[in-house]
Amino acid sequence: MGKKYRVGCKGLDESGKGKVIFNNKPFAVPYFLPGEKGEIELVFQAKETTARLISLDETSRSADRVETGCGTYEACGGCQLLHMRYEAQLAWKQKLVEELFPEEKQQGVIAPVIAMEQPWNYRHKVYCSFANGKKKELLAGIYEENSHRIVKIENCRIQHPLANEIIAAITAIMKKKGIPAYNEDRNQGVLRHVYIRVGEKTGQVMVVLVTGTREFKEKNLFVEELRRRFPQITTIIHNINSVKTSMVLGKKETVLYGPGTIEDELCGLRFEISSQSFYQINPVQTEKLYETAVEFAGLTGKETVLDAYCGIGTISMVTAKKAKEVIGVELNETACMDARKNAKKNNCQNVRFVAADAGNYMAALAKEKGAQKPEVVFMDPPRSGSDARFLQSMVQMAPKKIVYISCNPVTQKMDIDVLKKKGYRVEKMQAVDCFCHTHHVETVVLLSRKAD
Numbered sequence: 001m002g003k004k005y006r007v008g009c010k011g012l013d014e015s016g017k018g019k020v021i022f023n024n025k026p027f028a029v030p031y032f033l034p035g036e037k038g039e040i041e042l043v044f045q046a047k048e049t050t051a052r053l054i055s056l057d058e059t060s061r062s063a064d065r066v067e068t069g070c071g072t073y074e075a076c077g078g079c080q081l082l083h084m085r086y087e088a089q090l091a092w093k094q095k096l097v098e099e100l101f102p103e104e105k106q107q108g109v110i111a112p113v114i115a116m117e118q119p120w121n122y123r124h125k126v127y128c129s130f131a132n133g134k135k136k137e138l139l140a141g142i143y144e145e146n147s148h149r150i151v152k153i154e155n156c157r158i159q160h161p162l163a164n165e166i167i168a169a170i171t172a173i174m175k176k177k178g179i180p181a182y183n184e185d186r187n188q189g190v191l192r193h194v195y196i197r198v199g200e201k202t203g204q205v206m207v208v209l210v211t212g213t214r215e216f217k218e219k220n221l222f223v224e225e226l227r228r229r230f231p232q233i234t235t236i237i238h239n240i241n242s243v244k245t246s247m248v249l250g251k252k253e254t255v256l257y258g259p260g261t262i263e264d265e266l267c268g269l270r271f272e273i274s275s276q277s278f279y280q281i282n283p284v285q286t287e288k289l290y291e292t293a294v295e296f297a298g299l300t301g302k303e304t305v306l307d308a309y310c311g312i313g314t315i316s317m318v319t320a321k322k323a324k325e326v327i328g329v330e331l332n333e334t335a336c337m338d339a340r341k342n343a344k345k346n347n348c349q350n351v352r353f354v355a356a357d358a359g360n361y362m363a364a365l366a367k368e369k370g371a372q373k374p375e376v377v378f379m380d381p382p383r384s385g386s387d388a389r390f391l392q393s394m395v396q397m398a399p400k401k402i403v404y405i406s407c408n409p410v411t412q413k414m415d416i417d418v419l420k421k422k423g424y425r426v427e428k429m430q431a432v433d434c435f436c437h438t439h440h441v442e443t444v445v446l447l448s449r450k451a452d
């Protein structure tokens, strides 16, 4: 039990939580909006103090506050902005980006965030975890933030509806047949997670059943039942994940039904996707993101382009039509294999893919005498951003343009600061709302060399 205080919300922090000052100390209160007043509870713990909004003074209710339409949004924690009008979410994301990049805001190079027309049910990649309750009842949902407690999720408003239905069906099958969830501590039980991917344009569906051990005697039952109930499912995979980890998928898998991959279309091209490969979760907004990135690059058809952190080669292939040649670099070998297959599928003959660490690849290319150096670099690193080796080697090769795509503007800003010190300037910047109702935002930045 914590202590209760009456406070007012001063603004939102970078994770969308309400900013509160109490006894001259700042606290972050989830689901509290600027200008609102209310009672909060502070729980003082050794490492950190957590804050929770207990009640809101109705007279101070923000005009941006809306009904969430979700019974579990606080416990789930996945949609940090669901209680805010969508337009207010967009304004906050725009402000977040502008505050991170004040120089660029002053220069007027930051365009208004691209909204999603129908910002619901956009997540085409969905997970559900399973656990056994105290009375051995089956629990299905997602892990509560920073804990191992399962929050039951039903009809999630941002997940693809078919994924919601498949998860409900798998849970019902487990309950009906008495199939237990996997117990990590005892290394016993069966299903640990289910992972679903839906192709937006093709309608193809992948279901990955993740067990904690090799043994999966119920696999035929799941395949029969799922195929009978959902003819849309085109492939089913058994994945084994016996490691104590927050990662959903393990390394070993067996295809139980179908080709083991699904296909989807983006920007008029067709892509094969393996379970282990990265693919953007919001295909509708991804098309806008890629179109922006390609437009920023302003390709003439004569350039050698490098697509670093290329995943299954989506950006490489979208740009290939407009460049002389494209080299994609990707660490994950499965994704790189998908990329090669995708190049064939789309008849892209001017694209090749290298399975390597992007920093190592860049360092080697920078040193190689006589090698064609890229004139344009697209880079789309993971949330943690790029690394010094990659940035230094890229600067050494002096590409005319760098198009930096990121799902984390904080690390993007750190990398861009390095590039600015090395003679690059930001020409354009565009945020795209790929993660509606959450505090995440995707950004595309065009950098060019000052001397050019």
Ligand SMILES: C[S@@+](CC[C@H](N)C(=O)[O-])C[C@H]1O[C@@H](n2cnc3c(N)ncnc32)[C@H](O)[C@@H]1O
Binding pocket: 278, 279, 280, 308, 309, 310, 311, 312, 313, 314, 315, 329, 330, 331, 332, 335, 356, 357, 358, 359, 380, 381, 382, 383
């Ligand atoms: C944000 S995803 C972008 C993928 C792709 N550009 C897209 O839009 O689908 C980042 C990718 O970088 C890859 N990656 C992570 N670390 C890497 C590294 N050190 N070198 C190369 N690729 C890496 C991941 O496997 C992932 O496919």
